[in-house]
Amino acid sequence: MRSPFSRAMTLVAIAAAIVVLCLSVLPTAGQQRLASGQFSPYRAPRFFDGHPDLNGVWQAFVTANIDLEDHEAQAGPHPELLGAYGAWPAGQTVIEGGEIPYQPWALEKKKQNAERRMMVDVSEDKSWHDLGDPELKCYMPGVPRATYMPFPFQIVQGSSDYLLIAYEFTSATRTIRMNWKDTAPTDSWMGWSRGRWDGDTLVVDVTGQRPETWFDRAGNFHSDALHVIERYTPASPYHLMYEATIEDPKVFTRPWKISFPLYRRMERNVQLLEFKCVPFTEELLYGKFRRPS
Amino acid sequence: MRTLRSTVASVGLLLALSAPKLSAHHAFASEFDAKKPVKFKGTVTKMLWVNPHAWIYVDVKKPDGSVEEWMIEAGTPNTLLRRGFTKESLQPGTEISVDGYQSKDGSRRANGRDLTLPDGRTLFLGSSGTGAPDEPAKK
């Protein structure tokens, strides 16, 4: 006759086996969340071409658009009018190493940008872009800023040589030309993107960006030598890990890298809506040229 | 036998009946003055390959030796890009002739009605020879 103890141990063993069995069957419950918040290796379902399927509506939830580096909560513009509506939340840096490695002259320029981020003067063509955060003016944000704007975007992956990323912010779009050799014939606000697969990671090489875009509202900027290499890696059915390496030898002392997860928007019938912000900026930009009443 | 005049008249009617959706996209007459034609030679200092209009900056030497800067409005660069031109295709220092109409507000802007090089060739006419439209893109 088995002792009560050994009977109990048998039950414990069976229970443990059942738990292990359940965990191994459930796709996400079995994944370990590592200390850094990253996910243990995940193999995404295959798309028709054997690569992972990145289709979906995605969004970042970091506050990098306010400032890529660590930032405290702050009052924001015109607190006497906007109160808590206009205040901005705190956020931790998305930069590996914490800070952007500026050349000394460039750090001064960044500070100047921050001071002037809400100053706008478009009265002369030649100085049209000299002042103000381009986001404030509803200009297309460029890469990587478009990825961490507080708006969703949609990846459209099909069976042609082109992927599309469509952003809700100002209906910006970019074509990712797969396995393409030619570079941009001219600069553009969203840059020239060439993609390829590195295992399950979509690697996108971005050049030809307009020098006038900023990385965030803190005045972080670049030159016409900007070169961005993005990596989109499925981390779970609901997450992509996003990394972007930024190189600009005219502005920084070395390349630097940002990373954060992208979350699949799960709402029923979720879709990008319109954020055509031009009408929201016409008074700011052109108000002084109205006919006085 | 249809005369040219009646052909033009019927084509005019035809255009009037097209009712394009974007009839007021950019009536050039709104910004540039038909009564202020300009014609001059100058040196390109830069070209902005931007939409909705490319802009060519031209330094014009006046008889008294002073230099005036003019800004010439041109078309969408996208059409040129598809014909094989790139932002390198018009270098600073190039001499061009401008035949156009001056801005109604009197500023030194004109639309580039006809832009030519010193040898008489029209600026940006013809393919650049690299990546002309019927060549497959270099992948």
Added chain:
Amino acid sequence: MRHRFLTAIATAAALSALSLPVLARQAPAAAAKRPPAPKPWTATRTPWGDPDLQGVWNDATSTPLQRPSDRAGKDVLTDDEAARFEEELAFGLTRDRRDGGSEVDVNRAYNEHWMDARRLKITADRRTSLIVDPPDGRLPPLVPLSAERQKARAAGAAANARFIAGMPYSPEEMSLPVRCIIRTDSPPYLPTIYNNNFQIYQSPGYVVIAPEMIHSARIIPLDGRPHLGKKLRQWLGDTRGHWDGNSLVIETTNFRTDNGVVYQGANPEAYRITERFTRVAADTINYEFTISDPTTWTKPWTAVIPWTKVDPGEQMYEYACHEDNFDIVHLLSGARIREKNGEGGR
């Protein structure tokens, strides 16, 4: 004089309508003047089974939306007639002409090669109008406008006159294209002077149409989900699609009511637009749209415009607009300068 002229056109159109068979979607008759029937083409499909529309497509043509009065009664031309039609249209449209006086010349803007060369060609099927229904190739008769709409029209016309004179009062009274809010990306898609390109992307459950001007992506779900709620109005509306055989059929609702959002002159409350995309050859999509608005036109009307595949040789490029829209400042600040100098009295 103008009234008699227009009456003559209307009469001719009415008479020709009685004698013309309806052109749309009927097999071409055996008559020699009909264009040859398109060669049957087996639709290629995406790996998930949808007809494949992917690629970069161009819709430029000189064929006018409405049949010109001097082609009344002819929906399709013979080879010779077509050659002459194309020549006449090209002569009228080319920007390389310098005749007609400076008032005409200034509006030609610049040399022809800055424009889309395909816009000097008529459609391959040699039609005399893009409109295929009504059969006379013309917009249906108009419904008399309500007093309110007449007033709104008059206000719009006054603002437009100020713009043409170069004396706009404000950004908001200028057109949506000048303000860089929407351009050819607003349906129905109609040919224009340049950048007549559309890139189509597909993925399981979606077709996406990205027009060149202005950058935007018309993301069309095919899963049968309902349209957005009525309170969510958009500049480009809200589109849903489904496959009807090899044709993509899309319906768009939820348009904003601002002037210029729906087809010129239509009433956003009553406006309906249905579009169909059918790939009929490796390099051709037939784009067809039907607009109905019983408060503006007595009947719905339909047009067919062929799209030609142009990639990989030609690519679509970014058309940023608002970012470098210097002209809007030139127009506004120029108007204020001219007012100071005594022009444009109230």
